[in-house]
Amino acid sequence: MITISKLIKAFGRRPVLRGIDLEVPAGQSVALFGPNGAGKTTLIRIIAGLSKLSSGQVLLGGQDAQKAGPALRRYIGFVSHSPLIYDSLTAEENLHFFGRMYETPDLPERINQVLEQVGLAGRRKDVVRTFSRGMIQRLAIGRAILHNPPILLLDEPDTGLDQQAADMLRKLLVELGSGDRTVLLTTHNLERGIEWADRALILNGGRVRFDAATGDLGGGHFRRIYTETVGGV
Amino acid sequence: MSYLRKVLAIVWKDVRAELRTKDILSSMLVFAGLSVLIFQFAFDLRADNVRLVLPGVLWIAITFAGVLGLNRSFILEQDRGSLEGLLLAPVDRSAIYFGKLIGNLLFIFAVELLLLPLMTVLFNVWLLSPALLLVVALGTVGYAAVGTLFAALSINTRAREVMLPILLFPVMVPVFVAGVQAVSRLLDGDSLADIVRWIQLLVAYDAIFLAAAMLLFDYVVEE
Amino acid sequence: MVTSKRTRGESKLWPLLLGVTAVLVAVGVYLAVLWAPTAVNLPTEAEQMAQRIFYFHVAAGWVGYVAFGVTAGAGILYLLKRQRRWDHVAVSSAEIGVLFTAANLVSGAVWARPTWGTWWSWDDPRLTLAAIVLLVYIAYLMLRNAIDEPERRARLASIYGIVGFLSVPLSFISVRIWRTIHPAVIGTGSETSQGGFDMSGDMVVVLLYAIFTFSLLYVVLLHYRLRLENLREQVDDLKTRALIEG
Numbered sequence: 001m002i003t004i005s006k007l008i009k010a011f012g013r014r015p016v017l018r019g020i021d022l023e024v025p026a027g028q029s030v031a032l033f034g035p036n037g038a039g040k041t042t043l044i045r046i047i048a049g050l051s052k053l054s055s056g057q058v059l060l061g062g063q064d065a066q067k068a069g070p071a072l073r074r075y076i077g078f079v080s081h082s083p084l085i086y087d088s089l090t091a092e093e094n095l096h097f098f099g100r101m102y103e104t105p106d107l108p109e110r111i112n113q114v115l116e117q118v119g120l121a122g123r124r125k126d127v128v129r130t131f132s133r134g135m136i137q138r139l140a141i142g143r144a145i146l147h148n149p150p151i152l153l154l155d156e157p158d159t160g161l162d163q164q165a166a167d168m169l170r171k172l173l174v175e176l177g178s179g180d181r182t183v184l185l186t187t188h189n190l191e192r193g194i195e196w197a198d199r200a201l202i203l204n205g206g207r208v209r210f211d212a213a214t215g216d217l218g219g220g221h222f223r224r225i226y227t228e229t230v231g232g233v
Numbered sequence: 234m235s236y237l238r239k240v241l242a243i244v245w246k247d248v249r250a251e252l253r254t255k256d257i258l259s260s261m262l263v264f265a266g267l268s269v270l271i272f273q274f275a276f277d278l279r280a281d282n283v284r285l286v287l288p289g290v291l292w293i294a295i296t297f298a299g300v301l302g303l304n305r306s307f308i309l310e311q312d313r314g315s316l317e318g319l320l321l322a323p324v325d326r327s328a329i330y331f332g333k334l335i336g337n338l339l340f341i342f343a344v345e346l347l348l349l350p351l352m353t354v355l356f357n358v359w360l361l362s363p364a365l366l367l368v369v370a371l372g373t374v375g376y377a378a379v380g381t382l383f384a385a386l387s388i389n390t391r392a393r394e395v396m397l398p399i400l401l402f403p404v405m406v407p408v409f410v411a412g413v414q415a416v417s418r419l420l421d422g423d424s425l426a427d428i429v430r431w432i433q434l435l436v437a438y439d440a441i442f443l444a445a446a447m448l449l450f451d452y453v454v455e456e
Numbered sequence: 457m458v459t460s461k462r463t464r465g466e467s468k469l470w471p472l473l474l475g476v477t478a479v480l481v482a483v484g485v486y487l488a489v490l491w492a493p494t495a496v497n498l499p500t501e502a503e504q505m506a507q508r509i510f511y512f513h514v515a516a517g518w519v520g521y522v523a524f525g526v527t528a529g530a531g532i533l534y535l536l537k538r539q540r541r542w543d544h545v546a547v548s549s550a551e552i553g554v555l556f557t558a559a560n561l562v563s564g565a566v567w568a569r570p571t572w573g574t575w576w577s578w579d580d581p582r583l584t585l586a587a588i589v590l591l592v593y594i595a596y597l598m599l600r601n602a603i604d605e606p607e608r609r610a611r612l613a614s615i616y617g618i619v620g621f622l623s624v625p626l627s628f629i630s631v632r633i634w635r636t637i638h639p640a641v642i643g644t645g646s647e648t649s650q651g652g653f654d655m656s657g658d659m660v661v662v663l664l665y666a667i668f669t670f671s672l673l674y675v676v677l678l679h680y681r682l683r684l685e686n687l688r689e690q691v692d693d694l695k696t697r698a699l700i701e702g
Contacts, residue, residue: 012606013693050317051456073323082314084321088250100242101322103235127253143318379619386612390602399598400616403591404623410630430633438626445622449615452535456608 001026001151001182002047007056009042016042018206029183031197033190035230038203040186044155048078060151074102077144079154083136084143085128091115091139092124095146102147110146118142119168134165145176152176154185158192170196194222204230239324243332247306248339257305261344265298269352283356288416292409294348299376300401302340303384304394306333311388320454330450334381341373364425365416371435372412375442379404382446385453411435470679477676480669488512492662509567511662515670517560517586523553523674524593528621531614543610546617547600548681550593552674557590581631588627592620
């Protein structure tokens with residue numbers, strides 16, 4: 001689903017990604033780890049089409065993401081650091097607006113479905129300004145999955161959430177990750193990330209330093225690997 | 234057609250949010266009213282000089298209030314990162330430009346529709362003739378066309394909202410000169426046919442900068 | 457344009473050109489002040505002397521507009537090709553343009569004092585235009601100053617450079633329709649113009665000479681300003697590398 005080859009990104013002459021090769025098949029859930037400044041967010045933003053790459057190639061479903069027209073952006077659902085929703089609109093109005101931007105079929109139906117899924121059906125008529133951090137995050141996820149994208153990108157979706165909200169997020173992610181959907185998420189929480197994903201990647205200094213299935217990374221094992229890879233936490 | 238529907242979706246979203254908060258309209262309106270008041274004190278507008286000064290007062294009130302609205306419309310997008318939400322959508326970036334432009338135009342027009350009767354009453358000069366409304370509308374389109382582009386540009390700078398008037402006003406000179414002169418001539422009793430050169434200039438300005446902004450907006454929002 | 461490596465190879469050419477330009481400017485001063493004939497139809501001696509500023513005034517104005525055109529052109533090239541050297545050309549040319557436009561305004565004011573009896577006249581479209589254009593490019597430089605990230609600065613400044621330059625002819629038309637008393641020396645003059653004079657053949661020669669010399673001066677200044685920009689970038693790169701390598 002996602003094929004990245006020889007990806008390099010530099011801001012000015014400061015390299016952030018120094019040659020990434022990565023193949024993520026359809027249906028896989030990948031957790032991306034790494035210290036701040038490792039290039040996680042940059043990588044995700046390039047896949048989402050929000051940043052230009054300096055050289056290399058990103059293919060989404062076989063199409064070159066940098067060259068394809070805006071239609072390819074329908075492949076992507078993106079949960080960013082900022083919620084990308086409007087404070088002065090209600091939950092329903094937000095989804096209605098983005099649904100129109102994505103030309104989602106049967107929109108009212110789909111909005112009901114998504115609001116159920118993220119547990120906001122009861123607050124649909126409320127203005128987002130009155131929402132808690134966790135509710136905003138759930139609406140942001142609702143916005144990202146509204147058009148049923150085959151690829152879901154989540155950049156630190158668990159940051160700033162309390163335990164209860166994080167549990168809800170975990171359940172939601174398991175639901176979303178089932179089937180053919182490809183999920184790529186970044187997080188600082190090693191245990192949670194391992195639990196969520198099929199595959200773990202560690203990014204450091206703009207390169208992929210570690211890549212393995214999460215099945216045999218249980219317990220403190222992965223924490224040791226992480227510490228060795230990035231050199232101290 | 235789907236392009237147009239998305240443009241209208243953006244307009245709907247901005248209007249919807251504005252009708253709820255009234256942030257932009259109220260600040261623009263109060264500011265426009267205040268500038269008229271200040272000019273009243275500065276120039277002591279009276280029957281013998283009001284026709285001389287009023288066109289300038291009108292355009293200054295529109296221009297200054299417009300800056301508030303233009304700034305606000307993009308700062309609201311940026312604070313929650315929602316501009317990125319727009320950029321993620323499967324639509325040509327120019328649709329975002331036109332959506333924001335039409336929203337901004339509606340807000341400025343709304344302020345003008347209140348400002349013109351208000352000034353008519355306060356200064357006893359009829360400012361609601363069709364010819365005058367045409368001049369104001371043409372000037373406003375050019376102003377908002379460049380203003381929307383520069384507002385998107387200035388939120389990417391360190392100074393943010395301070396930058397917009399500095400960038401915008403020198404480029405706005407043709408609209409301002411044509412707008413003030415055309416309104417003056419109309420108040421002096423000239424007909425639309427007498428000010429055709431100013432109308433032509435305004436139309437040319439609108440066309441040139443709409444086209445330029447449409448082409449350049451892509452480069453403003455990319456990273 | 458010229459990279460620093462190539463500069464070393466051409467190191468003899470540019471100092472030579474700089475020297476030639478210096479001599480040409482000195483000769484230009486002689487031509488304008490002493491050699492050029494006195495404008496016979498001007499009434500007072502003060503006006504006749506002030507008229508000699510005209511050669512520098514026009515040449516500086518000319519270079520200003522050319523420089524801003526180069527800034528806009530380089531902006532288009534930057535947006536298309538994304539090579540930083542085009543942004544260097546744009547900013548270098550804009551700075552020189554601001555300098556020459558300011559010179560044009562100051563020389564205009566010095567001329568206007570004895571001729572019109574005032575330093576500044578808003579009735580004059582070209583003077584007004586020069587002031588507007590100066591503000592556009594001061595805004596351009598302020599915009600650059602307010603963006604730290606080089607790529608973003610180059611991209612947004614290119615956009616402003618293009619839009620700003622597009623506004624110049626429209627601003628000119630607007631102030632032209634509005635007021636006209638500037639002495640239109642070449643082409644149709646307005647009957648209300650004050651201080652107009654007829655150009656004799658020798659005056660045309662001196663004017664063309666001044667325009668040529670100032671254009672050459674522009675090229676030389678642009679070269680050295682570009683070299684400065686390239687060196688500045690190299691220093692930045694070295695600093696960044698030192699930071700990364702710790």
